[in-house]
Amino acid sequence: MRLRDIAMKNIIRRKGKMALIIIGLAVGIATLVSIITVMLAFQKNIDQQLSTYGxxxxxxxxxxxxxxxxxxxxxxxxxxxxxxxxxxxxxxxxxxxxxxxxxxxxxxxxxxxxxxxxxxxxxxxxxxxxxxxxxxxxxxxxxxxxxxxxxxxxxxxxxxxxxxxxxxxxxxxxxxxxxxxxxxxxxxxxxxxxxxxxxxxxxxxxxxxxxxxxxxxxxxxxxxxxxxxxxxxxxxxxxxxxIKQAVKFKEKAMSSLIRFGLTVSAIVIIISGFVVLTTMSLAVIDRKREIGIFRAIGYRQSTIFKIILIEALILSLIGGIAGYASGFGLIYTVPILFKKVNLVVKPNIFVLALSVGMSVLVGLISSLLPAKKAASMDPADALKSL
Amino acid sequence: MSLVLADGLVKYFGADETTRVHALDGVSFKVNRGEYVAVMGPSGSGKSTLLTILGAMNPPSSGKLVIDDIDVYSLSQEKRADFRREYLGFVFQQLQLIPYLTALENVMLPLVVTSRKDKKELAASTLERLGLGSKLNRLPSELSGGEQSRVAIARAIVNSPPIILADEPIGSLDSKTGEEVLSVFKQLHDEGQTIIMVTHNPDSVKDADRLIQLKDGKMVANEKVKGQIVLAF
Structure with missing residues (x-):
């Protein structure tokens, strides 16, 4: 058994709260992925249009x-x-x-x-x-x-x-x-x-x-x-x-759309961060007793900090992948459902890496405060509630 | 040479001298290696405060705690965590097993943060020693009260700490199971283990070598246990 096993078992035990964190992150990442996927598809579309200009x-x-x-x-x-x-x-x-x-x-x-x-x-x-x-x-x-x-x-x-x-x-x-x-x-x-x-x-x-x-x-x-x-x-x-006037106009229209989309994504991701922060903080308070036991049997503050961050890392990895899958899936179905929409939607490894990276970044940063709070819990105080 | 030296331990709450509440008021005693010491007292007598101070988790307002020649509260927070891991085994009131970990994993917990390679084997052999060899992979909820107590004791002794600190270990158990748990402590003591047990139950004291009694934060008795116990509070 290692620290990551303890983290993993805790995640499995608190499925509800942990699912909330994953969903929170996934929604933010899905928004970002949708915007980027549409942007890339439009770029492809513009390139195609440009080539038909001869x-x-x-x-x-x-x-x-x-x-x-x-x-x-x-x-x-x-x-x-x-x-x-x-x-x-x-x-x-x-x-x-x-x-x-x-x-x-x-x-x-x-x-x-x-x-x-x-x-x-x-x-x-x-x-x-x-x-x-x-x-x-x-x-x-x-x-x-x-x-x-x-x-x-x-x-x-x-x-x-x-x-x-x-x-x-x-x-x-x-x-x-x-x-x-x-x-x-x-x-x-x-x-x-x-x-x-x-x-x-x-x-x-x-x-x-x-x-x-x-x-x-x-x-x-x-x-x-x-x-x-x-x-x-x-x-x-x-x-x-x-001969780029028409295309440039489209690019300009698209870039304002992208700017709007990225602003929306940024707001949604910030909200995701808050969801992680509050859920993690609540989870830490819930685990006061458990953290007290860990500290009493000789776990350092840094070890507790590490356990919470490992949990955040696992959750945000899942959140990032789920966010990519749902964001990409959403945009992928658009041309299928609406035949008039001419979009070439392709999976992109760069967008996947960005999604997971962004999710991990948001997940870890938002968990820093709860992890610090958990680590600095006084074991005697935590054990008083025993 | 004593293993534990508590010297003038004081713990109070509140900064203002006139309204200050003393949880512990100048408690001094020694515990020798291999001794089984019981600490008794009514609610609010300072038993739990004393136990957290002895457990290197609660710095006293004044006084000194020396264990194995180490001035415990001169250590940093992180070093004290290492000290607890190395020197102390806790058996908590209501056992406090981690519900999502199996018996084996609960016992492995103190070893996870060590560099030992034989974590699993050591945890398994400790459980076997306490008669739980066939229930290694059971969750605490799948064990009886007595079995849970033995898992808690196994977790306390798995890395062979010089001292076991027990807080009302039979407080929540029926009398038969309580007897069973006390016999485990007796067995450990017979094997040379130093034990400090906080209790309010006179029955728990019968196997102890010495009884320390507290009242209103003061030590009112510190004597050898011989037959009938005379309560000083």
Whole structure:
């Protein structure tokens, strides 16, 4: 038999009071775990959303007239044929950067106003392969992906305006191109564009190696700022910005939610601490007689202190694990019960460790005072009640 | 050389000299090694106060307690706990067994805080010596009054302390069980154990070598027990 056996047996004997301590701690920890789990799930969600934005960094000339709004950003030089500051050579500069490994895709683009069937339309020269690989949400309403440079894809709104269907032909600067497919509406700028092979647009309109913009995708949304900085340094004549406005707004909304959640957790955990403090204090008073016996038969004050803290440690370990299980379980069931909630809830060893650590910390700190009180009980006083 | 020397033990409560209550008022005696001493007195005579002072748990207001040449109350609180463990075995009134521990575990309690390796064996052999070898794993509630008393005595003697302090050990027992417990004390005394027993029951005193009587905190008698006991209070 060791001190921990005495502690354990006492816990088993006083199940009611001890359960109260475990529940008190578990409620606090469950609140914390719920908040953190939701936060992590949202972060995952935001990362996913960010990846559906496709190219999350746009490089465009900094020193021209501004005329086109693309993805919430103004793209210069479209109307005035003045795109001078970006060219195919810049692509090589990007590919040779040290942070090139952090870049998933690079898509050069050339914007070109075009006259199609007597209507003004915006033509965009691009690399279809890159475009389809990054814009995973692209769905064709009709037709198929282009298989030759002489084919174009038309955005949903542009197709409606120009009355184009898959299989039709369009004339671009006197040359015939087949419409290989029409995109489904995505509610983005892509709906108004006609997508054509980059080199075709460059040569058709005599734009040489010119580019209107270069879109870049960082592998990890966390690296976006790093990649932006490196690109700004490598291309001083260009402006580099990340398409993060919408995401940033969400992050801001989420961070106030998290702050609120963490404040609530902190309050609940403080209350848990008080539950432990009062229950432990009552348990110590209950055990006055027993502590008197321990002291009389030669247990030091420090030994009594140790017994109470071992009890607190056992209870808070259980409380921490129970709190994690219930907090995680609660959030885990949310997407199951409410199908509309799109949350990816995954168990996290870090959150488990944090829960148990926090529970032990709160349990031990709250038990210090009762343990001290127990240790300093005068054995003669304790035995007077015998 | 005496094992216990109580020299002018005084214990009072209250700071004001005029309203001060004396629980113990200048009690001095010696207890020799192997002696069986009974302490008697009516309620409020200071028996329990004397026992807690002898038990190294209650510093006297004045006077000195020397056990085995150690001035007990010159030791720090923690050292006094060590001293109790090493020198004293307590048998409390109403036995005070820990209800959630088995007989064996109750007896092991004083050993838990020692570095002994044979805790379990020693506790078991002590219980066997007192005739409880078959009931090691019973909870106190599963034992009879006499058996519980023997567990309490086993807990007091398990680490072979030089002195056993017993507080009304048969106070709560029926006469038959009381006899049984007193015979255990007699047996221990016969084996050379020093025993100091506080009691108000004259029947408990018959096996003692000496009787100390207290009244109103003062020692009114300290004499050898020979046949009939004459109460001095």
């Amino acid at each position: 190219f999350n960094i746009v490089i465009y000339p900094a020193s021209s007239n501004l005329s086109l709004n693309y993805g919430g950003m103004s793209i210069s030089g479209v109307d005035a044929y003045e795109v001078k500051s970006l060219s195919m050579d810049d692509l090589e500069k990007i590919r040779s950067l040290q942070i090139a490994s952090k870049i998933m895709a690079i898509s050069p683009k050339l914007l070109q106003p075009a006259d199609i069937k007597g209507e003004q339309a915006l033509l965009i020269g691009t690399d279809f392969k890159q475009e389809f690989s990054v814009k995973k949400w692209w769905r064709l309403a009709s037709g198929k992906k282009p298989s030759s440079p002489k084919e174009v894809i038309v955005g949903a709104d542009a197709a409606k305006k120009l009355k184009l269907n898959a299989g039709d032909f369009v004339e671009l600067n006197g040359q015939k191109f087949a419409v290989s497919g029409v995109l489904q509406s995505a509610g983005s700028q892509d709906d108004n564009l006609i997508f054509c092979d980059l080199k075709q647009v460059q040569s058709l309109y005599g734009r040489g190696k010119e580019l209107s913009l270069i879109e870049v995708t960082a592998r990890d949304s966390g690296d976006t700022d790093l990649v932006v900085k490196a690109l700004e340094k490598a291309l001083p004549q260009a402006s580099v910005s990340s």
